[in-house]
Amino acid sequence: MSMDKYQEGNMEVFELNTKVISGVDCLEYFNQYKNQGIFIVCDKFLAENQSVTRILKEIDDSNKVVLFTDVVPDPPLEEVAAGMKRLMASSCDVIVAFGGGSAIDAAKAILFFTARQTGKVFEFIAIPTTSGTGSDATAATVITDLQAKVKHLFADPMMLPAVALLNPDFTRSVPKPIVANTGIDVLTHALEAYVAQGRDNFSDCFAEKSVQIITQSLLITYNDPDNTYHREQMQVASTMAGMAFNKAGLGINHGIAHNLGGMFHIPHGLANAILLPHVVTFNSRDEGCLNRYALLAKVTGIAPFTDTARVAVDKLIAYIRDIMEKMEMPTSLIAWGMDRNEFEAGKRQLAENALVDTCTQTTPLMPTADEVLEILNNISQ
Template sequence: MNIISQTTKIYSGEGAMESLRDIKNSKVLVMSDGFLVKNKMINMVLDNLDKTNTVEIFDDIKPDPPLSVVSKAMAKMIQIDAEYLIGFGGGSAIDTAKGTIYFLKQAGKLKKDLEFIAIPTTSGTGSEVTNVAVVTDEQSSVKHALVSDEILPTVAILDPKTTESLPPAIVANTGMDVLTHSLEAYVAKGANDFSDALAEKSGELVVKYLLSAYKNADDKVAKEKMHMASNLAGNAFNIAGLGVNHSIAHQLGGVYHIAHGLANAILLCEVIDFNSEDSKTKEKYAEYSRKIGLAEKNDCDCDAIYKLKLFIRNIMEEMNLPKNISQCGNVDLSKWKLEKFIMTANTMKDRCLPGNPRDIKDKDILEILEKIY
C-alpha cells in the first residue's frame, strides 16, 4: 500500500512572495543567514510583511546546521513566542528552522498552531516540501537526519526572484543535488508511480536547464525551471526515500565540509555502477535515462546507463566541478586512509541507507570511497 500525503501548500511563480501579505497582527521569526541580511535580500520577505506584525530575525545560520546553532534558534523561538516561523535561504536556513521545530516539539514547548513557511533561495535541497532535516554534531563531525512529518512546512514559496543572483558555483552544486534527489528517488525501495512521475519531470528539467542556469546569469527561465526541478525532486524523495549516495555524502560533508551537492555529484557514477548489479535497478536507471531525454527508446539498458553517466561526467566538467575527492583541496590522503573507516561505519547508520535498492555492506562502502578519492 502506498500513502501519498501532500501537506505543504505551494505558491510558485513571479509575485509568490506577496502571499506573505496575508500575515497580520502576529509575532514572526525569520531565520536566514547573515549574508542575505547584509545584502538586503531579506527585504524580499520583510517588505511583504504587514506593519502590524512584530518581526525578529535570527541570522546566526551556519552551513550543515550545527546543533549549537539549532539550540540558539530554539531559545530565540521561545523568547519571542513566535506564531509564524519563516525559513528564508538555502537548505541550511530551512533545516535550522526544521531542527528548531523538531527539538521544541520533542521538549513540548512548541505552539500547536505555529505556521512554518519555507522560502528557498537556492535550487537544490527541496527542503521546502520534505519531512527531513540534516543537522551536524560538531563533536563527532557526523550529520544526523531528522525525519518527522511535524517538520513539514505549512507553506512553501517558490519565487524565481530569490534565485536570480545565485553565483555559478552555487548553481552547479545545488543543481547536482537536484539530479541526485531525482535519480535516487527513482530507484529507491519506496518508489511508486507518483514519485516516478515527479522524478522524471525533475530530471528532464535538469537536462534542459541546468547548464544554461549555470552559464547565463540572466537566463531567468532556466533559473525558474531549476527552482521547480528542485521542488519536484524534493516531493519525489519525500515519497520514495533516498539511498547510499546521500548516506555517504552526509559523511563527506560532516568530516570535510564538502558542499553537499558536490559530494553527491562525485559519488553518482560509482553508486550507479554498484546498484546496477541488481537487474531490476539496472532497468530503472536505464528507463530514467530514456525518460529524461538522454537515451533513445531502442537503446539497450547498458547503452542508456552509459549515456546517463556520460551526461553526469560532462556536465560536471562544463561546470568546473571536481571529479574526485582529492581535487577538493582540503582532504589529506593520510587522514583519508583513517577517516574512511569512520565514515563507512557512520554511513551504515545513516537514515537514508534503508531506501537503497540494493543491500550494501561495509566493504562495499569502503570500495566506493576508495574509487572516489
C-alpha cells in the same frame, strides 16, 4: 530485490501537503498576515545584503517580526539550541525559513524541538534561495554534531513546510559553483528516489519530470544567471525532486555524502556529485536497478528507447560526467582538495557510519562496508 515486485495486500500512501507558489510575485502571500508574530530564520549574508527586506516589505506593520540570523553551513546542534531559545522568547506563531539548505534545515530543527518542548503548533513557510536541496517540500532535516563529526538526518511530519514560496530572483546572485553543486544535488535526489525502496508511481512522476527539467535548464542557469525562466524551472525541479524523495527515500549516495560532509566538510551537493556516477554503477549490479535507471534515461531523453538497458545506463553516467565537466566541477576528492592521509585514516569509520545513515536504509542494493570502501577508493583518485 526486484524493483517491480507486487505484494497483495500492500497499501501505498502519497501525500501532497505543501502548497507551492512560484514566480516573482509569490512573496505577496505575506499580505494576508495581520497582528501575528513572524520568526524568520536566515543567515547573516541574506540579512546584510538586504535580501530579507524583500520579505519584510510584504509584511504588514501590525505584525511583529523577529530575525534569527545565526545560520551557518551544516547547522550544528548549538545553533539549533540558540534558535530555540530565541523562538520561545519571541511568542511567534509563524516560522519562515529563508535561504539555502542550511537555513531551511536549521529552521526545521528549531521548529521541531521547540514544538516538542512546548507543545506549540507553528505555521511553517520555506523560501529557498538555491535550487538544490528540495527541503522546502520534505519533512526531514540534517543537523551536524561537531564533536562527533557526524551529520544526523531525522524526519517528522511537523517539519514539512505548509507553504513553499519559489521566487527565482533569489537565485540570481548564486555563485556558479553553488549553482553546479545544488543542481547535481537535485539530480541525485531524483535518481536516488527513482530506485529507492519506498518509490511508487507518484514519486516516479516527480522524479522523471525533475530530471527532464534538469537536462533542459541546469546548464542554461549555470551559464546565464539572468535567464529567469530557467532559474524558475530549476526551482521547480528541486521541489519536485524533494517531493519524490520525501515519499521514496534516498540511498547510499546521500548516506556517504552526509558523512563526507560531517568528517571532511566537503559541500553536500559536491559530495553527491562526485559519488553519483559511482553509485549508479554500483546499484546497476542489480538488474532491477539497471532497468529502472535505463527507463529514467529513456523517458527523460538522455537515451533513446531503442537502447538496451546497459547502453542507456552508460549514457546516463556519461551525461552526469559531461554536465559536471561543463560546470567545471571536481570529479574526485583529491581534485577537490582532500588531504589523502586524513582521508585514508578516516575512510573505514566513514564507511561504517554511512551504512547506518538514515538515508541508506532505503537504498535499493545494500552494500557491505568493503563495497562502500570500494566506492570511496574510486572517488579518491
